[in-house]
Amino acid sequence: MRCPSCGEDFDRLGLHWWHGTCPYPEIEPEIEEILTGLLMGDGSIPVRRSGYTSLIHVPMTNRTFLEWLDDRLGILSTGVSLKKTASELASNNRQTGFSPTAREENYHDMYTLWSRTHPIFDEMRETWYPDGGKRFPGRLELTPTVAKFWYLCDGYLDFGSWGRPRLGIKARNEKERGEFLESLFDTFDISPKYRRHELRFSCDDTELLIEWMGEAPPGFEYKWELDSKAEYQRLKKRAYEVHATQTLS
Ligand SMILES: [Zn+2]
Incomplete structure (x- = not known):
């Protein structure tokens, strides 16, 4: 792998930067x-x-x-x-x-x-790990990009039987801090409720949030499909067929 500063190849670039000859990349x-x-x-x-x-x-x-x-x-x-x-x-x-x-x-x-x-x-x-375990920092600031990558990890869409989907984000690791999690969205006029170890969004807030976060990264298109449950299920099935593999012994 080539170091962008000196243009030389190294097997272990991190070590090369650590030695201080070239700076860590910004x-x-x-x-x-x-x-x-x-x-x-x-x-x-x-x-x-x-x-x-x-x-x-x-x-x-x-x-x-x-x-x-x-x-x-x-x-x-x-x-x-x-x-x-x-x-x-x-x-x-x-x-x-x-x-x-x-x-x-x-x-x-x-x-x-x-x-x-x-x-x-x-x-x-x-x-992020003040006492060894992971804990969201108090000064955490949500941006569309931060929220997007959190959502694709721990979020999901629930179509239920009412037609329009609701978004949820699981956050079991922060179960004592429901109000803090809710407050992350204050500035955006989105008001999720923290219940049973997850943030739950209304149908309207789900649409706002999806639009605010912007385009889905490759592999997670299904988590952005709000219009039809059938299409959501088709994309989700495809995600597991195309984007995941199964090695069975
Ligand atoms: Zn270098």
Whole structure:
């Protein structure tokens, strides 16, 4: 991989930057927002080993999206790799008792994107993991991009039987802070309610929020389909057929 400053190739660019000959690449504001949204959802920054710089990893079944993200992060990403196969996930869940009757055909392969090490992840680790566990920072500011990447990780559409869909975002990790989560949307005249470990939006607010967040990234088109339940289900099915894989033993 080529260092953008000196133009030389290195196997481990993070280490090259760490040595200080060339600076760490600057993170553009939109990338920082994408990383923030992902950290609210599936992304996490593991404890760094002493002497090392931090990184983020994003595990997901949606390979199309992760490949798009890999491309968008550019030099900051080390690529997408298979983390656990469908068979391994089912077997894990049987063994731990999480789901004693787990069947592999109901699971999808889990992929992970690993970033390079960068000081921005040291800062984020400090801000987001004050006591070891992840906690949304009090000064968190939602932008359309932050909200979009949080939504695609933990959000869903519920069509129910009333026709127009309602949006929900699961936030079990923040279950003591419902009012704080609701307040994130105050400035946008969107008023979700936090109930049963998730934010629930009205039909009108769902439409406002989807429009405000902007276009769906590749792989998550179904979460943006408000017009028809049948179309939503078709796109969702396609997402699992096209954007996820199943390795069965
Ligand atoms: Zn260099």
